Amino acid sequence: MADKDSATIKRDTSSALRGGPATLTPRQRQILVRVLRLAYPHDSFPDGPYERTADAVVEATADDRRLAATLGPDLDMLDTISDGDFLGASDETATLLLREYADEPYFRQIRGVAVVALYDDREVWELLGYEGPSFDQGGYLHRGFDDLDWLPEARITEYDGEPRTELRDVEEQR
Amino acid sequence: MSTHGNPIPLDEPVVVVIGSGAGGGTVAHDLATEGVKVVVLEAGPYLTADDYTNDEWPAFNQMAWLDMRTTSGSYRVARDFPNLPAWIVKAVGGTTTHWAGATPRFMAHEFAARSTYGEVEGANLLDWPITLEDLEPWYDRAEKAMGSSHRHGRPPMPANNNYTVFANGAERAGYRYYATGPYATNAEPYDGRPATVQDGFNFQGDKSGAKWSTLVREIPRALESGNAELRPLCQAVGITHGSDGRADAVEYLDADGNLHRQAARAVCVAGNSIETPRLLLMSDSPSHPDGLANSSGQVGRNYMRHLTGSAYARFEQPVRMYRGETMAGIIADEAVHDPSRGFVGGYYMETLSLGPAFLASFIEPGSWGREFTRLMDAYANTAGMWLVGEDMPQESNRITLDPDVTDQWGLPAPHVHFDDHPNDIAMRRHAYRAADTVYRAAGAVGVHHTPPYPATHNLGTCRMAADAADGPLNEWGQAHDVPNLFVADGSVMTTGGAANPTLTIVALAMRQADHVRELLRTGEL
Numbered sequence A: 001m002a003d004k005d006s007a008t009i010k011r012d013t014s015s016a017l018r019g020g021p022a023t024l025t026p027r028q029r030q031i032l033v034r035v036l037r038l039a040y041p042h043d044s045f046p047d048g049p050y051e052r053t054a055d056a057v058v059e060a061t062a063d064d065r066r067l068a069a070t071l072g073p074d075l076d077m078l079d080t081i082s083d084g085d086f087l088g089a090s091d092e093t094a095t096l097l098l099r100e101y102a103d104e105p106y107f108r109q110i111r112g113v114a115v116v117a118l119y120d121d122r123e124v125w126e127l128l129g130y131e132g133p134s135f136d137q138g139g140y141l142h143r144g145f146d147d148l149d150w151l152p153e154a155r156i157t158e159y160d161g162e163p164r165t166e167l168r169d170v171e172e173q174r
Numbered sequence B: 001m002s003t004h005g006n007p008i009p010l011d012e013p014v015v016v017v018i019g020s021g022a023g024g025g026t027v028a029h030d031l032a033t034e035g036v037k038v039v040v041l042e043a044g045p046y047l048t049a050d051d052y053t054n055d056e057w058p059a060f061n062q063m064a065w066l067d068m069r070t071t072s073g074s075y076r077v078a079r080d081f082p083n084l085p086a087w088i089v090k091a092v093g094g095t096t097t098h099w100a101g102a103t104p105r106f107m108a109h110e111f112a113a114r115s116t117y118g119e120v121e122g123a124n125l126l127d128w129p130i131t132l133e134d135l136e137p138w139y140d141r142a143e144k145a146m147g148s149s150h151r152h153g154r155p156p157m158p159a160n161n162n163y164t165v166f167a168n169g170a171e172r173a174g175y176r177y178y179a180t181g182p183y184a185t186n187a188e189p190y191d192g193r194p195a196t197v198q199d200g201f202n203f204q205g206d207k208s209g210a211k212w213s214t215l216v217r218e219i220p221r222a223l224e225s226g227n228a229e230l231r232p233l234c235q236a237v238g239i240t241h242g243s244d245g246r247a248d249a250v251e252y253l254d255a256d257g258n259l260h261r262q263a264a265r266a267v268c269v270a271g272n273s274i275e276t277p278r279l280l281l282m283s284d285s286p287s288h289p290d291g292l293a294n295s296s297g298q299v300g301r302n303y304m305r306h307l308t309g310s311a312y313a314r315f316e317q318p319v320r321m322y323r324g325e326t327m328a329g330i331i332a333d334e335a336v337h338d339p340s341r342g343f344v345g346g347y348y349m350e351t352l353s354l355g356p357a358f359l360a361s362f363i364e365p366g367s368w369g370r371e372f373t374r375l376m377d378a379y380a381n382t383a384g385m386w387l388v389g390e391d392m393p394q395e396s397n398r399i400t401l402d403p404d405v406t407d408q409w410g411l412p413a414p415h416v417h418f419d420d421h422p423n424d425i426a427m428r429r430h431a432y433r434a435a436d437t438v439y440r441a442a443g444a445v446g447v448h449h450t451p452p453y454p455a456t457h458n459l460g461t462c463r464m465a466a467d468a469a470d471g472p473l474n475e476w477g478q479a480h481d482v483p484n485l486f487v488a489d490g491s492v493m494t495t496g497g498a499a500n501p502t503l504t505i506v507a508l509a510m511r512q513a514d515h516v517r518e519l520l521r522t523g524e525l
Ligand SMILES: Cc1cc2nc3c(=O)[nH]c(=O)nc-3n(C[C@H](O)[C@H](O)[C@H](O)COP(=O)(O)OP(=O)(O)OC[C@H]3O[C@@H](n4cnc5c(N)ncnc54)[C@H](O)[C@@H]3O)c2cc1C
Pocket: B018, B019, B020, B021, B022, B023, B024, B041, B042, B043, B044, B087, B088, B089, B090, B091, B092, B093, B094, B095, B096, B098, B099, B100, B101, B102, B103, B203, B234, B235, B236, B237, B270, B271, B272, B273, B275, B276, B279, B327, B456, B457, B458, B488, B489, B490, B491, B499, B500, B501, B502, B503, B505
């Protein structure tokens, strides 16, 4: 078991790690939202989904006291390394900075929460063209499960010619 | 403690079935409906169609087995999902509540992997103690029980959009053996259940009842027989035995953590391939120092999870893969043993769809930035397929009891170690190329290769072996060391084959139940 990653593996199911969520300054909060936008850049997304994802990240720090205590200072760090203004840095520069920090536990934890929260957002589903729950609307049986029209109709029965050869050339190759 | 069915006293020695999924649900059904008294212990809650939700994460959190598990090994799951080696359901009906429904049979040579493939370095291959011919009558029964499309007069599933892309690509790439099944969901009403409404939520629990699961078929029928009692939220934590070497009771915890003891005439373990060996390992005793029924030392070893891998292809026009049946599409042309491809065994390609919530977590775990979001931006124009093939059993891929980590009951958490075998890697590479060929032929502008997910197919950790030295179970799934102890889930598989395992699990469970009834009749149990 030597190769367990001690930074990410959960060793304990007890609530010993639980505490209150991080309290971020308005500046830290803005940095967090920018981090999320840079990590998951979608030109078509408004701010709402990123703001809600930031809420989810902050909420999740309640599960981990260490993260709750370090999230704010870690976000300040991004200001420090970008000459005092992470928010003013260009997308390109800021993304490069984040690449440097890709394996930092806090950034990994932010991404771990964000990738779930952002794409579980109803507005995001709509933006991506996903329709969400369908059973209550009778499924897609009469709502386009088979409406693809840019390819010909395909056979749905099994091939009725020769059965497939399951063993090929084994004898010759031995 | 809420129970279902006809109450059975704790001190009445009956057949105790542990787990109510594909294997356990089937054994319980086949025994109870034939007059044998059965207690079913199920660790999870009794949820039914109305409880299910068309929403990926809430459905997952409602039903997945999320108790503590740890992982190690070179496979990516240990890094990406260190506490989630497998997607297994903890609820009545087990993982058949979340399964898709693909039901191919094993091929004849896959029952003789060792003799067909020869010696493969690092692989612990073994021939099954039974042949395809032995299992065929039960395959027929299982297909009828599960209502497999394309079989026994069941009509094919209609094509959804994802299939239309997949099948056109297959045809243009020169493949022939493609179809919308076999697939165990009703294309038309069958067996008292309705036809599919193509809602696209197979993996979240089917609200319509069109999909086969032990929750909708075997469990209710077992309970109606009057011979079974189902105890949900009851987790078996130990199997005890008498001085005669026979299992005599199952100890279990109820929802409040109170310990109970159900007397047993025979015990059938069907907790899926992580919990089953864990339970046997936890049931050690002076006469079974390495775990119950483990004189072979093979309990927990040879853990297989199938090749797996997925391909998501982007097109210029809409696909909307999420509409309709999740996995009603199979290409079987590569499910052959052809060593000239550079590996032994074969694989299937099967249609697959995830919603944005799951796709984001699984398409390329850990990835971020534009390279990631361009995959998500293409969601509506994306088609998906899963690659499922035979992986090599290795002794060192195994379930052990974690010496340091415990679950919520204070019991040792199962630890899953897995390294890919070079054969698995070669096959996966070949399969990704085949997926590229299919999708490019259909006009894809890009194809992303997704690494294996947490395992949905968990196999081999209590394998059947003709010789007791090679594996803990005989050809009936009966322990070589403990004659009234049986295992009825995917862990019995001697090797994994290329096929999705559930049809085979059900067929083997039916065969085992017939054998148990025969042993009861002759007084051997
Ligand atoms: C998303 C998804 C899609 C799938 N699609 C397919 C498919 O298309 N085709 C296919 O063939 N297979 C598919 N599978 C796999 C299929 O679901 C499994 O192969 C099958 O359900 C395994 O059966 P089993 O009896 O081994 O275990 P399960 O069905 O997992 O049942 C085990 C049960 O035992 C219970 N249990 C475990 N330990 C204990 C204990 N100690 N005490 C009491 N109860 C316990 C669990 O809670 C669970 O209910 C899919 C799986 C998933 C997750």
